Amino acid sequence: MKKVKLLYRLLVFINILTIILIGVQTVFLVIPDLFRAKAYEENVFGSFNHLVLTSLLALIVTGSFKIQQGIHYIIKDGFFNPKSEMKFNLAGKIFIGFALSRLLYIIITMGTFKLNEIINDSILAFVVVLLGIGLLIFADFIKNGGILKEENELTI
C-alpha cells in the first residue's frame, strides 16, 4: 500500500502542476488569441490552435484525475472495489479518446510539422492508446478480483 500511496501523492502533484499549466496557457495564450482574433496563417486551426491544444491537455488531465480518484478509492476501500473499477475504466476511455484526438490533430495539421515531429507525436499517441487499453484491462482485473473476493467471502 506504500507504493500506492506514493503514486497517489505523485499524481496529485502532477495534476496540480498540469492544472496550473492549463490556467497559465488559457490566460496567456487562449484568451488573447480569441479576443484579438490573432491570425496564425501557418496553423490550420488559426486563432483556435491554442484552444485545441489546451483542450487536449485538459482531456489528459481529466484522465489523470480519474486515475487519481481510482487510487484514492483503492487506499480507502481496498484493492477490489467497484468505484475504482469504474474510475479506471473511464480513465482508460479518456486516454484512448485523447490519443485518437491527438492523432487526428497530427493528421489535420500535418503540413505544419516536420517529419520527425510527426513520427514522435504519433508514437506518443500510440503509447497513450496502449496506456488506455492497459487501464481498461486493469479495470477488468479489479472487476474479476471483486467477484472472486465476494465468492471467497460467501464461502462458509
Add this chain to the structure above:
Amino acid sequence: MAIIVNLDVMLAKRKMKSKDLAEIVGITTANLSILKSGKAKAIRFSTLEAICKALDCQPSDILEYVEN
C-alpha cells in the same frame, strides 16, 4: 436457487440454537445466517462435516436439490 439449505429444519429437529451451532462448528453467527438464508456461494467440506457432526445428520439432510 437450485440448492436449498434446510439447516433451519435440522436445527428445529435437534432443538438447537443457531448461536450454539455456530459455536460448535467454529464459524460466526453472521456466516451461519448467510448459510441459512441461501446467500452463500459455496460451503467447505470441513464446515459441512462439522455441521453434520454437530447435528448428527447426513449432508443430504442439510442440502437439497430442487429443479427450478
